[in-house]
Amino acid sequence: MVITENQSLKHTNTFGIDIFAKRYVEVRSVEELKEIIKIAKQDNSEILVIGSGSNILFTKNYNGLIVKNDIQGIEVLEEKDNDVFVKAGAGVLWDDLVEFCVDNNYWGVENLSLIPGTVGAAPIQNIGAYGVELSDSFYSLNGVFLDSLNTKTFYKNEIQFGYRNSIFKGELKGRFIITEVILKLSKIPKPVLTYRELKSVDSSAISLSGIRNKIIEIRKSKLPDPGKLGNAGSFFKNPVVDGKLFLPLKRKYKSIVYFEVGKNKYKISAGWLIENCGYKGKKVGNVGCYEKQALIIVNYGKATGDEVYKFSKNIQKEVKQKFGILLIPEVNII
Ligand code: FAD
Ligand code: EPU
Secondary structure: OOOEEEEEOHHHOOOOOOOEEEEEEEEOOHHHHHHHHHHHHHOOOOEEEEOOOOOEEOOOOEEEEEEEEOOOOEEEEEEOOOEEEEEEEOOOEHHHHHHHHHHOOOEOOHHHOOOOOEOOOOOOOOOEEOOEEHHHOEEEEEEEEOOOOOEEEEEHHHOOOEOOEOHHHOOOOOOEEEEEEEEEEEOOOOOOOOOHHHOOOOHHHOOHHHHHHHHHHHHHHHOOOOOOOEEEEEOEOOOEEEHHHHHHHHHHOOOOOEEEEEOOEEEEOHHHHHHOOOOOOOEEOOEEEEOOEEEEEEEOOOOOHHHHHHHHHHHHHHHHHHHOOOOOEOOEEO
16 A cells, blocks of 8 residues: 555546645545545555546645545356345456446346446445436445444445435535445346437347447437546436426426326436526636536536636526536535
8 A cells, every 4th residue: 555645636536637636545445445544544544445536526635635446356156046146346447347247148227327436335325327226235344434344234225216316415525435336147147228329229129239239329328428528427316306496497488398207296406507698618717517418517628626616606696596406416516
């Protein structure tokens, strides 16, 4: 383990924000993680654990210790007639795990192909795409409490998974470090083709690799590649509102994009709201909304974190003024 001082994080966050961490370290095992937590405690240093930095906006230099989780390994734990349990280290790239599952004919996470980031961060916001969420295939996770250094296994029913939400964004925010995740996958085909763009897939010819390739194709056509244009995916969550707020809006704005997600509950496309405030493709200085997807804020190269943050606050203000809806950031703002 090498702790570096005054480390640039430009290549450790997909927004490409050029800021510095007072101290930075990469950990490759639970033992290393525990050791580094002890060191930080002795120095009274704040800790932030990161994976690939694809859901983080740094607004200023970080005055503590950044711990990049690099715990590796993918292993089949147990096979049953219909199910299989697969364990992966928190530092494994999420898409490498998806590829492993697809190559081995394990169903469940193929719709989550090409989501950036690490396995350890996936439960934090319960990653989701194309009709599937991590929680659908999640079994358990292991990790370490920052304050006590005690380890704990959390099972699915303890994690309070919701839309882009979990206990780790609530009462355990910043208090628990995930070190490995166990998925329960199906050996029996379970295609989910409910998402509009997947409905055209011929269901008699579907295969895991076919679905994965289709998802990759859709994502590449819609989302900016952070290697070329800094971004952290959707900046805000899609708001879920009740009929009292939604129905008058629906009467006023006939083209509003939404899904009914429960009794008297409507999930509205944040991209549509932002686009209809004139932000799609809009650029202010070094920051803008992506031309194909207004929900994605992009860094045109030299943006500071503060610039991105202020731009996001303006979007939030205008959407609130026009539609009466407060957009909540999905991205973790540090
Ligand atoms: P980071 O950004 O490094 O961290 C995110 C948060 O998790 C931080 O608060 C961090 O402190 C915490 N954290 C990280 N690792 C751990 C750990 N081991 N233990 C405890 N806390 C931890 N998300 C979706 O859900 N669906 C999508 O379709 C999607 N598409 C995207 C497309 C693009 C182009 C981009 C850039 C992002 C997209 N995202 C999407 C968001 C992002 O990929 C996910 O949120 C991903 O899970 C973040 O992983 P990460 O390793 O980069 O986490
Ligand atoms: N739309 C607009 N204008 C826009 C963008 C979208 O009108 O600028 C409308 C269109 O009608 C479009 C619809 O919204 O068809 C839905 O857009 P899209 O399929 O891109 O999905 P999204 O709701 O904007 C969500 C997730 C994405 C995930 C996709 C696919 C959230 C916050 N975002 O986006 O996740 O990949 O669905 O399932 O839920 C992320 O979390 O970072 C992320 C990229």
